[in-house]
Structures are given as structure tokens and as C-alpha cells.
Amino acid sequence: MCGIVGFTGNREAQGIILDCIKRLEYRGYDSSGVAIVSKGSLELRKSVGEISVLESHLDKISGATGIAHTRWATHGKPTTANAHPFTDCKGEYALVHNGILTNYMQLKEQLVKKGHKFTSETDSEVLVHMLEDASGPDLKSKVLSVLKQVEGSFAIAVVQKGHDEIIAARNESPLVVGVGHDENFVASDLTALLKYTNEIIHMLDREAVRITPNTVELFNLDGETFERQAKKVSWSIEDAERSGYPHYMLKEIFEQPRAIHESLLGRLEGQEDDSFLRDQFTSIKIIGCGTSYHAGLVGKYIIEELSRIPTTTQISSEYRYSPVTESKPLVVCITQSGETADTLAAAREAKKRGCKTLAITNVLGSAITREADYVIYTRAGPEIGVAATKTFITQLIALYLLGLKLGGIKNTISSERRRVIVSDMRSLPRIVQSVLNDAAALETLAKKYKNAQSMFFIGRHLNFPTSLEAALKTKEISYIHGEGYPAGELKHGPLALLSKDTPVVAICATDHTYEKMLGNVREVTARDSPVLAIGTEGDQDLCKYAEDVFLVPKVDPLFSPVPMIVALQLFAYYLAIARGCPIDKPRNIAKTVTVE
Amino acid sequence: MKAVILAAGEGKRLRPFTYSEPKVMIPVANRSIMDYVVRSLVLNHITDITIVVGYRKERIMSYFGDGASFGAEITYVNQDKQLGNGHALLAAREHLDEDFIALPGDSLIDGRSVSDLLSIGAGYGALVVESDMPAKYGVALLERNRMSDIVEKRGEGASNIVLTGAYKLPTSFFDVLERCVEGGDYNLSHALKLYIQEVKLEPIFCQGLWIDAVYPWDLIEVNHAALANAPIQTAGTIEAGVLIHGKVSVGKGTTIRAGTTLYGPISIGSGCDIGPNVSIFSSTSIGDNVTIDPFTVIRNSVIMSDCGIGSHSMLSQSVLGYGVKVRSHLMASSADAFVNLEEEFYRVPNIGTLVGEDCAMGSGVSIEPGTIIGPKSRIMSGGRVTRNVPTGAIHS
Numbered sequence: 008m009c010g011i012v013g014f015t016g017n018r019e020a021q022g023i024i025l026d027c028i029k030r031l032e033y034r035g036y037d038s039s040g041v042a043i044v045s046k047g048s049l050e051l052r053k054s055v056g057e058i059s060v061l062e063s064h065l066d067k068i069s070g071a072t073g074i075a076h077t078r079w080a081t082h083g084k085p086t087t088a089n090a091h092p093f094t095d096c097k098g099e100y101a102l103v104h105n106g107i108l109t110n111y112m113q114l115k116e117q118l119v120k121k122g123h124k125f126t127s128e129t130d131s132e133v134l135v136h137m138l139e140d141a142s143g144p145d146l147k148s149k150v151l152s153v154l155k156q157v158e159g160s161f162a163i164a165v166v167q168k169g170h171d172e173i174i175a176a177r178n179e180s181p182l183v184v185g186v187g188h189d190e191n192f193v194a195s196d197l198t199a200l201l202k203y204t205n206e207i208i209h210m211l212d213r214e215a216v217r218i219t220p221n222t223v224e225l226f227n228l229d230g231e232t233f234e235r236q237a238k239k240v241s242w243s244i245e246d247a248e249r250s251g252y253p254h255y256m257l258k259e260i261f262e263q264p265r266a267i268h269e270s271l272l273g274r275l276e277g278q279e280d281d282s283f284l285r286d287q288f289t290s291i292k293i294i295g296c297g298t299s300y301h302a303g304l305v306g307k308y309i310i311e312e313l314s315r316i317p318t319t320t321q322i323s324s325e326y327r328y329s330p331v332t333e334s335k336p337l338v339v340c341i342t343q344s345g346e347t348a349d350t351l352a353a354a355r356e357a358k359k360r361g362c363k364t365l366a367i368t369n370v371l372g373s374a375i376t377r378e379a380d381y382v383i384y385t386r387a388g389p390e391i392g393v394a395a396t397k398t399f400i401t402q403l404i405a406l407y408l409l410g411l412k413l414g415g416i417k418n419t420i421s422s423e424r425r426r427v428i429v430s431d432m433r434s435l436p437r438i439v440q441s442v443l444n445d446a447a448a449l450e451t452l453a454k455k456y457k458n459a460q461s462m463f464f465i466g467r468h469l470n471f472p473t474s475l476e477a478a479l480k481t482k483e484i485s486y487i488h489g490e491g492y493p494a495g496e497l498k499h500g501p502l503a504l505l506s507k508d509t510p511v512v513a514i515c516a517t518d519h520t521y522e523k524m525l526g527n528v529r530e531v532t533a534r535d536s537p538v539l540a541i542g543t544e545g546d547q548d549l550c551k552y553a554e555d556v557f558l559v560p561k562v563d564p565l566f567s568p569v570p571m572i573v574a575l576q577l578f579a580y581y582l583a584i585a586r587g588c589p590i591d592k593p594r595n596i597a598k599t600v601t602v603e
Numbered sequence: 604m605k606a607v608i609l610a611a612g613e614g615k616r617l618r619p620f621t622y623s624e625p626k627v628m629i630p631v632a633n634r635s636i637m638d639y640v641v642r643s644l645v646l647n648h649i650t651d652i653t654i655v656v657g658y659r660k661e662r663i664m665s666y667f668g669d670g671a672s673f674g675a676e677i678t679y680v681n682q683d684k685q686l687g688n689g690h691a692l693l694a695a696r697e698h699l700d701e702d703f704i705a706l707p708g709d710s711l712i713d714g715r716s717v718s719d720l721l722s723i724g725a726g727y728g729a730l731v732v733e734s735d736m737p738a739k740y741g742v743a744l745l746e747r748n749r750m751s752d753i754v755e756k757r758g759e760g761a762s763n764i765v766l767t768g769a770y771k772l773p774t775s776f777f778d779v780l781e782r783c784v785e786g787g788d789y790n791l792s793h794a795l796k797l798y799i800q801e802v803k804l805e806p807i808f809c810q811g812l813w814i815d816a817v818y819p820w821d822l823i824e825v826n827h828a829a830l831a832n833a834p835i836q837t838a839g840t841i842e843a844g845v846l847i848h849g850k851v852s853v854g855k856g857t858t859i860r861a862g863t864t865l866y867g868p869i870s871i872g873s874g875c876d877i878g879p880n881v882s883i884f885s886s887t888s889i890g891d892n893v894t895i896d897p898f899t900v901i902r903n904s905v906i907m908s909d910c911g912i913g914s915h916s917m918l919s920q921s922v923l924g925y926g927v928k929v930r931s932h933l934m935a936s937s938a939d940a941f942v943n944l945e946e947e948f949y950r951v952p953n954i955g956t957l958v959g960e961d962c963a964m965g966s967g968v969s970i971e972p973g974t975i976i977g978p979k980s981r982i983m984s985g986g987r988v989t990r991n992v993p994t995g996a997i998h999s
Contacts, residue, residue: 251656251664251679261661268892272856272874430911433892437909437926441961443661444623560961 009091009105010034011182012199013074013164013173016190016220020044020073021065027192027199028075029058030391032592034105034195037085041065042092042101042166043073049101049168053090057592071220072171074164076103083128093132095139096124100146100167102138104131105195106160106180114156134163147217150174151230154215160348164193176215176228181346181374184208184216184223186237191218197240198389206237211377240371254590256392256484260576261443264436266397267569269386270404271436275429281412283381286363288337291318294326294353295341298395298479302367302402303341304472305568309406312565313420313428314413323349327356338362339409343390343398345373354378367405369398383409392591394484396576399476400439403569407432431563438560442573445557446581449574452539452555453581459510462487463501463536464575465494466514467524473514473568477575484590485583494520494527505534512578514571515542515549518564528552541574543567604721606649607695608640609768610708611657611682616944617819619959619994620924622978624662627708629822630907632829632888633854633870635666636816637708639829641673644704646714647721650675653698654708655691657682687789688768689780696777702727707768707815711825713832715811720771728805729795730769732813739817740765741792743806750804753796764806766792767813775802818944819957819975822922826905827886830868838873845878854891872908896931904955913966921955924978930966940973943991959994 010031014020020043028039039061040053050068054061058077076091083089092101108114111130114137119125123136134153141149146167154161160179166172175182175193185192185200185207192200193216197207208223210216217224226232252258273279291310293303303320310318321329323340327349338357342350345368355378357364366379369387376382385401411428414420420428456462462481464474474491481489492501494513505511511531515524529552531538540553543561550556557578559570583590614626621629627637637654644652652675656663660681670677682694692705704720706712720730729750731743742762744752753766768791776798783794798804812832816825835850839857849867853859857871860878869883872891880897883889887901890908895901899916906912906923913931920937937955941948951973958976965984976982977994992998 250668250670250677251660258665261665265665268874271892276858276876430894433894433911434909434926434928436892437961440623440925444659446661 009079010077010195010199011074011091011103011105011162011164011193012076012195013103013166013175013193013218014190015072015171015173015218016187017071018190019069020071021068023203024073024075025058025062025065026202027194028077030199030202031077031195032058034077034079037078038087038090039075039077040090040092040103041068041073041075042094042103043068043070044166044168044170045070047169049094049098049166051092051094051101053087053092055085055087055090072166072173074101074103074166074173076105089127089129091129091131093127093129093135095135097139098168100135100138100165102131102135102163102165104134105162106178108133108157108161109159110157111159130159133157134161135165138165146170146172146174147215147226148230150176151215151228154178154228162195172217172219174215174217175210177210178212178228179348179351179374181344182210184210184218184225184237186223189220191220191223193218198391201240205240207240208235208237209373212374254392254580255390256394256396256580256590259390259392259397260573260580262388263397263400263573264440264443266385266387266401267404267439268436269388270401271408271432272386274408275432279412281416283363283365284337284409284412284416286337288335288363289316290334290336291316291339292326292336292357292362293318293320293339293341294323294350294357295320296323296347296349298399298476299341299343299347299350299402301472301476301479302399302406303339304475305403305469306339306341306406306409308469308472309403309410309565310413313410314417315419316413316417323347323353326353331360335360335362338364339367340364340375340379341367341402342373342375343369343385343387343395343402345370345375347375351375351378365409367402367409369401394480394576394579394590396480399572400569404432404435407566427563428565431566434562435566435569438562438566438570439573441560442570442577445574446577448557449577450581450584452557453578454585455555456510456537456539457485457582457585459487459508461504461509462489463497463505463509463511464489464491464514465497465511465524465527465531466491466516466571467494467520468516468518469564469568470514470516470571473571473575474512476572477512477514477579480576480579481582484579485586485588487582487586489579494524497527497530502530502534505531505536507535507537510537510539512575513538513540513553514575515540515546516564516567516571517543517546517561518567525549525552539578541571543570604649604704605651605653605699605701606644606704606706607653607655607692607699608637608706608708609655609688609691610637610663611655611660611691611694612685612688612709613658614709616817617822618945619957619975619978620819620822620922621658622924622960622994623659625658625709626816628659628662628666629816630888630890631711631822631826631905632833633852633872633890634829634833636711636825637663638666639711639713640706640708641667641670641675641677643712643714643717644706645674647717649704649717652676653678653680653695655680655682655695657685657691687791689791689794690784690789692791693777693780693784696781699774699777702771702773705770705772710767710769710813710815711829712767712769713812716767716769716809716813717811719807719809719811720769723771723805723807726805727771727773727802728807730767730809730813731764731806732767732809733763734765735763737763737765740815742766745806748805750799750806753792753799755792767809767815769809770795770804773802818949818951819922820942820951820954822905823903823920823954826888827903830870830886830888833868833870839871839875842878849885890925907960919955920953921957923958924960924962926961927958927964928962929964929968930984932967933964934969936972938972940971942973942975944975956988
């Protein structure tokens with residue numbers, strides 16, 4: 008879980024690769040480094056901490072070819088020695104790597120026997136020492152011969168002293184090529200490159216590329232060359248900037264009405280192709296990790312409500328190792344980045360088990376789109392904040408659309424009900440906007456609750472997953488121990504933990520579980536816990552039971568998770584602000600999890 | 604040359620349309636008013652733009668981003684308390700280290716207006732227009748090609764030369780402005796009044812477009828002017844049997860169904876579902892994600908995003924804010940009327956109804972011309988509205 012960048016052109020590389028790598032900080036930021044091919048030498052600089060630390064004590068290195076890396080430690084601690092790039096014993100090559108080599112121990116032993124001196128504890132360093140020993144007429148053939156011997160996942164970029172070429176390759180870790188004018192790029196993610204070019208070539212597994220300032224040569228790991236057209240990406244760099252907002256997370260929360268609108272565009276008339284949903288399957292399994300898993304949990308209720316197809320949701324890394332059962336469900340894989348290692352592996356496993364797979368992802372051309380049989384894109388635009396917000400909302404939208412389609416195919420919703428649902432979905436951007444308009448009230452509430460050590464989030468039915476997601480948001484950005492719980496389960500344990508110092512956030516949608524929720528709120532207040540109840544407009548009872556109340560606009564209960572989670576995202580954000588937390592870069596976690 | 608746009612105020616006189624966003628963000632021809640201001644600057648190669656934001660600033664920041672999609676580099680400066688436009692301009696001081704242009708974000712202008720202001724060359728000046736209603740604005744007194752005095756709003760008969768609020772100024776103006784603000788006077792024209800004693804400020808007569816929406820019903824005219832210059836986009840699905848006359852723009856993902864007639868200029872946003880058999884006449888703007896059901900007639904109106912209008916409705920010379928939902932058979936026709944705005948009555952020719960955001964109406968509602976309906980209000984089925992409805996009220 009790291010980010011890599013490479014540049015070769017006719018201008019100074021240093022500023023450009025630093026600028027690009029900064030945009031990959033979301034992939035990890037515990038150490039970073041650059042290597043620049045300078046006149047007569049190969050210059051390496053590394054440091055621990057965010058990229059701004061590296062930048063602040065970097066001297067000027069002249070050279071028009073360079074690579075950079077931002078690291079999130081997997082093998083070896085975050086130290087300067089373990090930071091990339093690595094170089095061989097003679098200082099001939101420099102290499103950056105994202106991924107995990109599974110057979111590096113054996114390789115390292117052999118290399119050490121041959122007398123190679125290792126400077127780090129990482130798996131990645133073996134590659135560059137192997138390169139030193141590799142034979143071949145040029146860098147390309149040497150890299151290919153090295154990659155034949157390694158097992159595991161990698162996206163690498165290599166430079167050589169005195170050369171203006173970069174060789175990059177991928178297997179199970181993301182890599183894109185950016186095509187510019189008299190300059191070319193490689194990077195883990197296209198957002199790193201958008202400032203410089205929007206002509207992007209997506210690389211697939213076991214493919215490699217050789218770039219020079221004027222050429223892009225694509226080949227597979229067997230050395231056979233091939234052609235692929237660059238795609239023009241419509242995301243602009245502006246999309247990836249904070250534009251006036253103090254944090255990406257807040258910017259992205261406020262972009263949700265637009266993201267919902269975009270995700271619905273042209274999809275409500277029922278004219279899209281749905282033939283793939285007419286295949287034979289009698290059940291659905293949704294898999295995902297983290298926030299995507301929570302979207303999947305909501306998806307279970309949506310799909311069962313609209314189509315009556317039995318649906319289960321499972322965490323990707325658990326599905327993968329679960330026993331093969333008789334049924335062959337449609338497997339819906341949810342991953343924002345499309346590169347989540349656990350979900351990719353689970354999708355492969357599902358295919359192996361003979362299931363059809365449907366991916367829900369935000370990134371065009373990402374790895375999951377090549378693994379899955381069918382794809383529904385969420386149209387959230389790039390999300391930089393580590394805490395997922397607009398991508399979660401658009402995943403829900405994709406699941407509502409899926410439920411609606413399945414309901415149509417299974418004939419479980421009448422045309423009138425369908426009309427009402429479509430009209431309700433159209434009102435969602437507006438409803439979310441209304442919640443955002445009340446952000447100041449949530450800021451005030453957050454200030455009141457900021458000193459909590461631990462906090463419970465309870466909900467029922469569709470809003471049980473909402474409570475899990477709200478707890479996750481709170482955990483990851485405000486570092487308060489948040490615990491999501493089905494409200495009915497409180498009395499089976501967690502009540503023991505409640506006291507006047509453990510606030511409880513109760514999600515009280517006006518649906519068939521409302522009365523029960525009120526009962527739970529009473530249960531909690533009886534233990535002296537302060538209660539913040541999130542209800543819907545027109546609810547006049549809630550304030551009798553809860554200490555604090557925040558009301559969201561009224562929607563059909565089916566859609567209640569949408570306004571509820573937006574309110575709770577804001578609550579978590581303002582909690583983190585009140586506690587002075589580094590919101591866009593929480594400790595120990597990264598945006599895209601490309602390790603298992 | 605740098606520019607600063609003042610966009611921090613709410614624009615209270617435009618209520619109910621400033622309930623959740625500032626006046627500068629009100630859409631005409633499907634772009635916010637300030638969108639035209641930013642584009643006019645970029646047309647004149649002024650790309651370093653500072654926007655002073657305050658009231659509901661997120662709406663502005665989410666819309667303009669960092670300016671890249673407008674070809675500009677936008678910096679935001681926050682004015683925490685909206686004390687006055689002089690105070691707002693002072694907030695941008697550190698970003699303005701050379702001669703600059705200051706513009707209000709809430710007047711519709713075009714590229715010509717900005718180039719008029721630039722035509723002064725090395726000197727400094729204020730963009731002015733002759734107006735037959737000077738009482739609504741601050742006016743300038745002229746003395747041989749320079750401004751000798753500035754008189755505040757409602758100065759009777761003093762001059763018909765109106766200040767547009769657009770200026771070209773040197774940084775030395777900030778010293779005067781700072782003194783005023785520190786003395787508790789936050790009004791920009793008061794500081795200018797002092798400043799013209801020291802430095803020559805030329806009046807520059809605006810040849811380009813300049814329209815300011817002072818009252819909410821002015822939006823209909825501003826929208827008309829904006830539509831005249833709006834670019835045309837043709838996307839979406841237009842079914843067979845749709846009749847289109849004149850300039851009609853349709854956004855992506857929009858469906859226009861059979862039997863619908865569109866007489867331009869009309870601008871329709873993205874993701875709308877219109878028809879079948881709807882008639883829309885000039886000059887009408889319809890935002891994003893709007894549904895209009897069969898047999899509805901709309902003329903010369905502004906329908907903002909996320910509205911839904913049921914079948915058999917009639918809407919003329921009207922403005923619907925965001926997310927207004929109407930069941931069916933709405934009668935909102937237009938006539939000359941007296942409009943009650945904050946307990947003052949204005950005689951407005953040919954006006955329909957002005958509806959604030961998220962208002963919900965049942966079926967068969969009929970609304971008297973010149974009525975203002977507050978945001979988040981509810982009008983029950985069969986309701987007959989003859990008087991203004993306050994925010995959040997239920998009218999049965």
C-alpha cells in the first residue's frame with residue numbers, strides 16, 4: 008500500500024515528481040523518497056514522515072528523469088533506511104515498488120550469499136540487487152528477467168544511471184501511464200498525473216512499459232510488445248484540489264448532492280441494459296471491505312425489499328476463505344478504488360466457484376472492472392479524503408438502482424410503486440443538500456460530545472448498517488472509540504458499558520421500527536447515558552426522550568440511510584475538528600488498500 | 604491584473620431565493636450569476652481571481668472549485684461576519700499586491716463590461732451606467748470627467764449616473780479603506796467618497812451588459828438577458844414528435860418526451876424528464892433533475908434544480924426555487940400586481956408567483972399573481988393563495 012511515480016522529459020524532474028507523489032499521499036505517508044538521474048550520477052533522497060518533510064530538506068538535484076515513492080509500511084518499520092527508492096551495491100539502478108513479494112526471503116538469502124549488501128528490511132530491495140546480477144542487452148530485458156523470478160504483487164518503476172528511460176511493470180498492484188508532450192509519466196493512480204496530462208493508458212496485470220521523453224513502448228512480462236490507445240480522462244485536476252475547504256473530507260461531504268445527481272443521470276428511465284441480471288441465480292451475495300461492506304449491508308435490505316431475492320453480505324477477506332456451498336449466487340463486489348486486494352481476490356474466488364460477478368466501483372478501468380463480468384460505476388469523482396463519504400453515498404445509489412432493476416425483472420414492484428420510488432430517488436440530492444444546510448447545528452452538537460472516550464451508535468433495520476458506518480467514520484477520523492450496534496442487541500451485552508460518560512447516538516427513522524427505537528432510547532437514558540437522536544422532520548416525540556435531537560428531512564423509510572449518514576458524517580467530521588485531529592490523513596490507515 | 608469578487612453577503616432583498624445560498628449563486632440560464640462574472644474576467648485574460656466568501660460559502664466553493672474549469676486560478680478569502688462590502692474588500696488585501704479590479708458577484712455582466720473598465724489604461728475609475736431608476740443605487744456626481752462625490756442609495760434627483768460597484772483601483776486605496784473600517788464604517792462607497800478627494804477616479808460608462816437583480820422579480824428579466832447570450836448544448840434524449848423553435852439547450856441525461864413543444868430561448872439542465880405533451884415558451888430556464896408532467900404550460904419563468912411539476916399546471920412569469928414539488932393542476936398565471944416585500948408594497952407589471960425552495964404543493968392549488976411563497980412551506984390540495992406564505996408555514 009504505497010504510491011509510485013516516474014517522470015522522464017526535457018525539464019527538471021524534481022518539482023514534478025514531488026508534486027505528483029504528494030497527490031498519492033492518500034495511499035500511505037509514513038516515509039517517502041526520490042531518485043533522480045543526474046549528470047554522471049544517480050541521486051537518492053529519503054525521509055521519514057509526510058512528503059512535506061522530505062520536500063523541506065531536499066537540496067536541488069538537476070536531472071530530467073526521476074522516480075518517487077510514498078510508503079505505508081508492510082515489511083520493515085517506517086525508517087529512512089526502509090524508505091524507497093532502493094539502489095544496488097554499485098549505485099547503477101534505482102527502484103520503487105508497491106506491493107508484497109511473497110518469495111523474497113529465499114531470493115534475499117541467495118543474494119546475500121553472493122555478497123550483496125542489503126541496507127533495509129524490506130522485500131522490495133531484493134529486486135534492485137537482482138537487477139545488478141541480471142544479464143541482458145538493455146534495462147528492459149534485465150527487468151523482465153528479474154520479474155520472472157519473483158512471486159507476489161508489484162508495481163515497480165526503475166531508472167538507470169545515465170539513461171533517460173524508465174521501465175515500469177505491474178502485477179496485482181495498480182499502475183497507469185500518462186502520455187504528455189515530449190514527456191511521459193507512470194504512476195499508481197491517475198490523480199497523480201492530471202495536472203500534467205489527461206491522456207492515460209491503464210496497465211493490466213503482467214504488463215510492463217518502457218517510457219522515454221518521446222516514446223511509450225508497451226509489452227507483457229514475456230517481452231511481447233503490444234499497442235493500446237491512451238484514454239482521455241475527463242476528471243480535471245480541479246476535482247482533486249481542496250478549493251477553499253479546510254479538508255478534502257468536508258469538500259467531499261458537500262459534493263454529495265452533485266455526486267448523487269451524477270450517479271442517477273440517465274439511469275432512472277429504465278432504458279439501460281439489464282440483460283445480465285436475467286441470468287439464472289436465486290440468491291445474491293454482496294462482498295466488500297470497510298465502508299463498502301457497510302454499503303453492502305444496506306444493499307441487503309434494499310434488494311430484499313425491492314426484489315425479494317435472498318441476499319447476504321460478507322466481508323471480502325472472509326468470503327474468500329469460506330467453504331464452497333451448493334448455491335451459485337450473483338456476487339456483487341463493492342470497491343471504491345477497484346483495486347482493493349481482498350475484494351479482487353474474493354471476486355476471483357467467486358468466478359472460480361462458477362458465480363457471475365457484478366462490480367460496483369468508482370474508478371474506470373480499475374482492476375475489478377477486468378475481473379468482474381459486469382460493472383456499475385458510481386460517479387462520485389475522485390475521492391481524496393481517507394474517510395469515504397461521497398463514494399459511500401453513491402454506492403448506496405448504485406444499490407438502489409440495482410434493487411429497482413431486479414424488482415422490475417422479478418415483477419415484485421408495481422408500476423405505481425416504481426413511479427414513487429423513482430420520484431423519491433430524484434429528491435435525494437435536494438434532501439442531502441438540506442442536511443448540509445444544517446451543518447452548523449451538527450458542529451455545535453459535536454463540540455458538546457467531543458470529550459467522549461467511547462460512543463455507541465444504534466439503529467434498526469436499514470439504519471443498523473448506518474450505525475456501523477457512522478461508528479467507523481467516528482473511529483477513523485476523531486479517534487473516539489465508536490461502536491455501531493443493532494439497537495435490539497443492546498440488552499444482550501453492551502448495556503453493561505453504558506454510563507453518563509458514554510454518549511449514545513440513536514438513529515430513529517420514522518419507519519416500522521420507530522416505536523422499538525424509542526424503547527431503546529429509554530433503555531439508554533435509564534443508564535444516564537446522554538442520547539443524541541437523529542430523527543426525521545415532523546417528529547415531535549423524540550425530544551421527550553433524548554437529550555439532543557437533530558432532524559433530517561422526511562423521506563420514504565427505504566431511503567432513510569441517505570440523509571442519516573450525511574448528518575453523521577458531518578457529526579464525525581466536526582468531532583474530529585473539535586478534537587484537533589488530522590482529518591484527511593488519519594494515523595495508520597490509507598485510502599486504497601492494495602495489500603491483503 | 605488581478606481581480607477580486609465580493610460574494611460574502613446574503614443579498615437579503617432577494618429573499619426567498621437566498622434561503623440556502625447567497626444571491627451570487629442564484630441560477631439564470633442554468634449558471635449562477637457570479638459564473639458570468641468569472642467568465643467575463645477570464646475573457647479579458649484576468650485569471651488570478653480572489654473571491655471574498657461568507658454567507659453559505661460552501662455553495663460557492665463547491666461550484667467554482669479552484670477555478671481550473673473556468674480557466675482561472677481562484678483563491679477564497681473568508682469574511683466571517685458580513686459587516687459590509689468595504690470590510691469584505693479589505694479582507695482580500697493580502698492577495699492584491701498590484702492594481703486590481705473589484706467587482707460585485709451579484710450583477711450580471713459580460714466580457715465587454717470588463718474590457719470597458721480595462722480601457723482606462725493606467726488610470727483608475729468606476730464603472731457607471733445611466734439609469735432611469737437611480738434611487739435604487741448609489742449615484743456619482745461628476746465634475747469634468749472625474750467623480751466629485753458619491754451619494755448613497757435613495758439620493759433623490761442628485762444624478763442619474765449609477766455606480767455599478769465595479770472599480771479599477773490601486774493598492775493605496777486600502778490605506779483609506781482600512782482607516783474607515785477601523786473607524787467602524789464598513790461601507791465601500793464611504794471609503795471611495797474619501798478616496799476621490801486624494802486620487803482621481805474617472806467615471807467609465809459601461810457599454811457592455813450590466814443588470815442587477817435588486818428585487819426577486821427582477822430574476823425574470825436577468826434570466827431573459829442571460830438566455831440571450833447562453834451557449835447551446837444539445838444532449839440527452841429527444842423523442843420523435845418534439846417541436847423545437849429557436850435557441851434551446853438540453854443537458855445530458857435529460858429526456859424530452861413526444862408531443863412537447865419548446866419555443867426558445869430555453870435552457871434545460873441535466874437529468875430532467877419533461878413531457879409528454881408539455882409546452883414551454885421563451886424565456887425559460889429549467890435546472891437539473893427537474894420533472895415536468897404532461898399538459899403543463901410554462902412561460903418566461905425560472906425553474907431551479909430538483910423541482911417536480913405535476914400535470915396540467917400553468918406557470919407564467921414565475922420563479923420556483925430549488926426542490927419545489929407540485930402535484931398537479933397548479934394555476935400560477937401572471938398579471939400586474941402589488942407585491943408585498945417585507946411589508947412594503949411594490950407595483951410590478953406582469954408578475955406570476957415567487958416560490959422559495961422545498962415548498963410542497965398539493966393538487967389544484969391556485970396562486971394569485973404577485974404572491975411570494977416562503978421556503979419549506981406546504982400548500983394543501985385545493986388551496987387558494989392570495990397572500991404571501993411565510994417560511995415553513997402550512998397553508999390549507
